[in-house]
Amino acid sequence: MDGTSGNAQAAILDRLQEIFRAELDDDDLSIGMDTRQADLKAWDSLAHIRLVSGIESEFDFQFNLSEIEEITSVRQFVDAIREHLK
Amino acid sequence: MSEDAARSGARLPVQALPWLPRPAGKMRDRLAALPADPLQALNDLRALAQAGWEEAELRQLGRKARGILKAAPPSFAAAARKQGLAPVHLLLLSASTANHLADSLIGTAIRFGFLLQLTIAEYEEPEPWLERHRDELKQDPPDFVLVASDNRMLRLAAPLGDEEAAARTVEAALAQVMRIAEVAGAVTGRPVILQTLAGDPDAPQINMDLGLPGSPRQLANEFNRRLASQARQAGHLLLDVDGIAASVGQGAWSAGRYWYAAKYPFAVTMAPLYADHVMRIVAAQMGRSRRVLVLDLDNTLWGGIVGDDGIEGLALGTGSPLGESHAALQRMALAYKERGILLCVSSKNDEAIALEAFRNHPEMILKEDDIVAFRVNWDDKAANIKAIASMIDLGLESFVFLDDNPAERKRVRDALPGVAVPELPDDPSEWISVFQAAGYFEQTSFSREDRQRAGMYKANARRAAQLERIGNHDDYLRSLDMTLAIAPFDQPGRKRIAQLISKSNQFNLTTRRYSEAEVAALQANPDAVTVQARLADMFGDNGMISAVICHKNGKHWEVDTWIMSCRVLGRRVEEAILQHLVTEARAAGASELIGRYIPTARNGLVRDHFEKLGFTKAGEGPDGATSWRLVVGDYADKELPMKIDVAVSAGSASAA
Numbered sequence: 001m002d003g004t005s006g007n008a009q010a011a012i013l014d015r016l017q018e019i020f021r022a023e024l025d026d027d028d029l030s031i032g033m034d035t036r037q038a039d040l041k042a043w044d045s046l047a048h049i050r051l052v053s054g055i056e057s058e059f060d061f062q063f064n065l066s067e068i069e070e071i072t073s074v075r076q077f078v079d080a081i082r083e084h085l086k
Numbered sequence: 087m088s089e090d091a092a093r094s095g096a097r098l099p100v101q102a103l104p105w106l107p108r109p110a111g112k113m114r115d116r117l118a119a120l121p122a123d124p125l126q127a128l129n130d131l132r133a134l135a136q137a138g139w140e141e142a143e144l145r146q147l148g149r150k151a152r153g154i155l156k157a158a159p160p161s162f163a164a165a166a167r168k169q170g171l172a173p174v175h176l177l178l179l180s181a182s183t184a185n186h187l188a189d190s191l192i193g194t195a196i197r198f199g200f201l202l203q204l205t206i207a208e209y210e211e212p213e214p215w216l217e218r219h220r221d222e223l224k225q226d227p228p229d230f231v232l233v234a235s236d237n238r239m240l241r242l243a244a245p246l247g248d249e250e251a252a253a254r255t256v257e258a259a260l261a262q263v264m265r266i267a268e269v270a271g272a273v274t275g276r277p278v279i280l281q282t283l284a285g286d287p288d289a290p291q292i293n294m295d296l297g298l299p300g301s302p303r304q305l306a307n308e309f310n311r312r313l314a315s316q317a318r319q320a321g322h323l324l325l326d327v328d329g330i331a332a333s334v335g336q337g338a339w340s341a342g343r344y345w346y347a348a349k350y351p352f353a354v355t356m357a358p359l360y361a362d363h364v365m366r367i368v369a370a371q372m373g374r375s376r377r378v379l380v381l382d383l384d385n386t387l388w389g390g391i392v393g394d395d396g397i398e399g400l401a402l403g404t405g406s407p408l409g410e411s412h413a414a415l416q417r418m419a420l421a422y423k424e425r426g427i428l429l430c431v432s433s434k435n436d437e438a439i440a441l442e443a444f445r446n447h448p449e450m451i452l453k454e455d456d457i458v459a460f461r462v463n464w465d466d467k468a469a470n471i472k473a474i475a476s477m478i479d480l481g482l483e484s485f486v487f488l489d490d491n492p493a494e495r496k497r498v499r500d501a502l503p504g505v506a507v508p509e510l511p512d513d514p515s516e517w518i519s520v521f522q523a524a525g526y527f528e529q530t531s532f533s534r535e536d537r538q539r540a541g542m543y544k545a546n547a548r549r550a551a552q553l554e555r556i557g558n559h560d561d562y563l564r565s566l567d568m569t570l571a572i573a574p575f576d577q578p579g580r581k582r583i584a585q586l587i588s589k590s591n592q593f594n595l596t597t598r599r600y601s602e603a604e605v606a607a608l609q610a611n612p613d614a615v616t617v618q619a620r621l622a623d624m625f626g627d628n629g630m631i632s633a634v635i636c637h638k639n640g641k642h643w644e645v646d647t648w649i650m651s652c653r654v655l656g657r658r659v660e661e662a663i664l665q666h667l668v669t670e671a672r673a674a675g676a677s678e679l680i681g682r683y684i685p686t687a688r689n690g691l692v693r694d695h696f697e698k699l700g701f702t703k704a705g706e707g708p709d710g711a712t713s714w715r716l717v718v719g720d721y722a723d724k725e726l727p728m729k730i731d732v733a734v735s736a737g738s739a740s741a742a
Contacts, residue, residue: 018114022146027153049348050186057142057354068347 009033012078019058020074023050036073051077059085097511098138100333101359105508105524106138107499113143117150124158125165128196132171133503135197141190141357148193155201164709166201170483170687174368175203177228177274179212179266181239182351187361194361198369199483209349211239212266220273227274230368232325233266236351237286242309244300252299256308260316267322277530277601279323279367282310284331284352287340321584321602323367323530330356330363333523366528372599373589376506376526377539378480379422380471382489383433383440383462387419387452388412389514392443393436403449411515416451418518423456426536427527428478428543430459432470432487437462458543467494468501478543479652481592481688486526490514531585531602535629545625546653552625560727563657566623568728570662575609575616575633582630583618586649591688593650595681595695600635600647613638615670619663621654621728628654632663641677643667648681648695658726664699666732668721680704681714 013033021029024042037043043051052068055077061084063071071077098104116134120127131151139147155162163173174195178184184206195202205228207215212233216223240262244255267278285291289302298304310328317324331339334356344350352360369375384391389401389408401409423429429452433440440462444454459477461470467489475482482504489495490510499507508524510517529536549566556562575583584602591597600608608614615636621628631654635647645667650660671679681696683689697703700721701714 022149025149046183046185046348049344049350052347053186053344053354054142057140065343065347068343 008082009078012081013074015058016055016074016077016081019051019054023047023054031074033075033078034073038072055081061085097516099338100523101338101356102140103138103358103362103523104511104520106136107509109134109137109139109143113139113146117146120150124154124162125169127154128166128171128201129169132196132199135193136499136503139193139358141355144193144358144361145189146193147196148189148191151192151196151201152189155203163201168685168687170199171196171201172199172372172686173203174200174230174372175205175226175228176364176368177205177223177231177270178207178234179215179231179270180206180208180234180236180351181211182209182234182236183349184208184234184351186348186350186354187357190357190361191364194358194365195368197362198365198374200365200368200372213262213269216266216269216273223273227276229276230279230323230371231267231270231274231276232279232364233263233270233281234351235263235266235281235283236327237283237306238349238351240283240309242283242302242305244305246298246300249299252305252308255300256305256312259309260312263313264316264320267317267320271322271601271603275601275604277321277323277371277603279325279364280313280317281325282313282328284328284339285336287336287342323371325363325367327352327360330359334359363525366525367530370528370530371588373591374483375528375589376486377426377484378428378430378474378478378486379419379527380430380432380474380485380487381419382467382487382491382494383431383435383443385490385514386412386488387416387431388443388447388450393439397443397447400443400447402447408514409449411517413449413451414518415514418521420451420456422527423540425527425529425532426539428458428480428540429456430461430474430478431457432461432467432474434464434467435462456540458540466497466501468498471498471502471505478546479655483688488521530588531581535582535585538627538629541626542628542653545628548625549623559656563727566625566657566727568621568623568657569731570659570728571620571622571731571733572663572666573618573733575605575618577606577609579618579630580605580609583633586630586633586651587647590649590651591686592652592691593655594686594689595648595692596646596684597686597689598647608635615643615667617663617666619659621657621659632659634663634667636667636679638674638676639680641675642680643671643676643678644680645682648692652691658728660695660699661724662726662728662730664721665724665726666730668716668718668723671718676718678718679716681716683712683714685710 017031020031021027024047026042052063056062059081067080071080120130131147135147185208188204188206191204192202240259242255242259244251263280267280271278283306285306286302291303295301295303296307314324339352339356341350341352344354381387389412390399392400401412403409403413419429444450459474461474471485471487482502485505487498487505487507495507498505506526508521510520553562556565580602584605587600608616617634618630619632620630631651633649637644637646667679681701683693696714701716703712704715705713
């Protein structure tokens with residue numbers, strides 16, 4: 001991974017951090033690229049949709065239905081966001 | 087940046103709440119800059135909430151408010167109430183998903199000056215939920231229940247073309263909602279908010295469907311029509327979701343993929359609009375709806391500047407699209423007057439020239455007589471609005487100010503944060519749709535007095551002139567030839583009594599709110615003494631202006647509620663009502679009257695009410711609430727400057 005894409009990834013992760021705290025209603029939550037849905041009790045199916053809607057509104061694009069179903073980790077969110085922002 | 091966008095003529099959709107000023111900056115940064123003191127922070131959030139934030143940011147605001155309230159000490163509620171932030175507890179019942187609406191509702195509530203506590207029952211039929219939680223609800227009843235029914239909960243379906251089956255289907259759905267309303271109303275003892283149905287976006291629909299029995303459109307339409315009328319009859323409140331959906335378009339309202347993915351009842355982006363409508367109803371029911379529309383003149387009521395262009399040079403009425411736009415605005419104002427809204431004028435102008443336009447412009451729709459108060463001078467508009475408020479004796483929170491000039495709007499918004507000042511597009515032909523969408527004049531009931539209100543305020547202005555002429559206040563009161571008609575609560579008066587109880591904020595000793603159903607129950611309660619009073623004089627009928635509820639408590643009659651319209655302040659009506667209460671108490675063998683004053687941000691006017699009436703102070707609570715007693719035997723009857731007619735109901739006669 002080159003430096004620019006690493007920076008872009010970090011910038012997205014920063015914004016995701018805020019969205020996760022808001023949508024999972026936990027101000028102390030700290031996420032990383034390797035955080036998975038299975039790791040967070042609050043990240044249930046309804047929270048997942050709130051995350052999707054929060055991310056769509058923050059980054060101003062729409063996920064595909066298949067992405068909504070398939071994403072189960074922060075890394076997948078970051079990758080999908082980068083794909084949509086291209 | 088956003089303000090430029092609004093000004094450049096880009097039309098904002100209704101769900102962006104276009105009547106609110108556009109927000110400055112990012113919510114995240116604004117929240118990070120909040121002070122640590124919880125009360126100060128909530129006040130700042132309230133100011134922040136006055137802008138048209140989009141859904142995600144409104145939710146951040148609501149979440150912050152929720153966090154502050156959760157961490158605040160228990161004494162906090164009283165302090166917040168003194169600042170005009172009233173706690174409201176809402177129970178939301180939904181068969182679909184609803185938790186994602188919580189923070190939007192909380193964020194919107196604070197715009198209206200409410201600290202919202204929410205209980206949400208989602209994804210479940212309301213009836214079993216209510217049954218399961220009956221005890222908790224009895225213990226801590228919410229102020230409002232919102233039955234957020236939707237297509238999925240009611241499942242309206244009937245064979246096409248079968249009129250009887252269609253009627254049965256609608257009937258069954260109605261019965262279900264009314265049953266929920268009845269259970270919720272009985273458990274909580276409070277008014278219930280019922281929803282109309284937005285059309286089902288997935289259902290086939292062709293032009294003839296509105297008249298085709300069993301078509302989804304016919305079923306929903308019939309359901310809505312019947313629901314609205316039953317809600318009105320039963321004293322419930324109506325949230326017209328179908329109307330809201332129509333205002334943005336059914337396609338935009340629909341949750342689409344969010345329904346498939348998570349059973350959201352409508353699109354995420356619509357939450358701010360939905361929440362705004364919910365809070366309008368809550369505010370109206372809590373006596374916080376707006377009642378006064380202050381209008382600017384030049385380039386607002388008419389196109390052009392009357393002082394420069396002359397009457398003949400104004401754009402008003404037929405002949406130009408601009409003139410038609412301003413005439414339409416005047417028609418809108420007149421229609422609000424018919425609903426009991428008081429129209430006033432505040433304008434920087436020469437008064438004689440402005441009045442000449444009212445009198446002599448052939449296409450003026452508003453006449454001089456439609457305007458309750460004119461403030462036409464070169465003074466600051468905020469000062470003029472304040473002057474109008476004291477002239478007609480209503481709080482600034484009742485005011486809406488309509489002005490084409492962004493600088494004047496900002497000035498009034500900054501100086502008088504209680505006044506609602508709608509943002510307006512540059513083009514006057516677009517003002518009406520924005521203004522109407524704001525829903526400033528929400529009402530939850532309509533009574534005869536509403537239509538006559540403007541006339542009553544004008545009569546008051548004539549009384550003021552008479553007082554000025556006579557000078558001596560007692561002579562003036564005698565000259566008015568007043569008749570006070572006193573009666574216990576009865577069926578014909580019920581609507582107006584409930585309205586007084588829900589709307590009065592200033593002359594209101596305890597600010598306890600009762601629904602129409604509760605008022606009806608009091609009427610039949612042998613342990614309650616109720617008083618309604620109407621005042622007429624030589625200038626006209628003031629209508630029903632006072633309501634009192636007493637609980638007998640054996641020999642110690644307790645005044646639960648004492649409300650009077652501020653229109654009749656200084657007329658010694660409260661003394662006459664006390665005299666009536668004492669007379670009733672004597673006849674029933676009671677020994678004393680007990681009064682209570684519970685302070686709010688708005689009822690400082692009656693802090694000394696009981697003292698002035700000759701009660702002695704019996705106690706004072708930490709929140710400033712006071713209690714008072716009057717020994718019935720110590721009261722000496724007074725000579726009052728009015729004729730008093732007492733109607734005795736069968737009930738109170740037998741009780742005596």
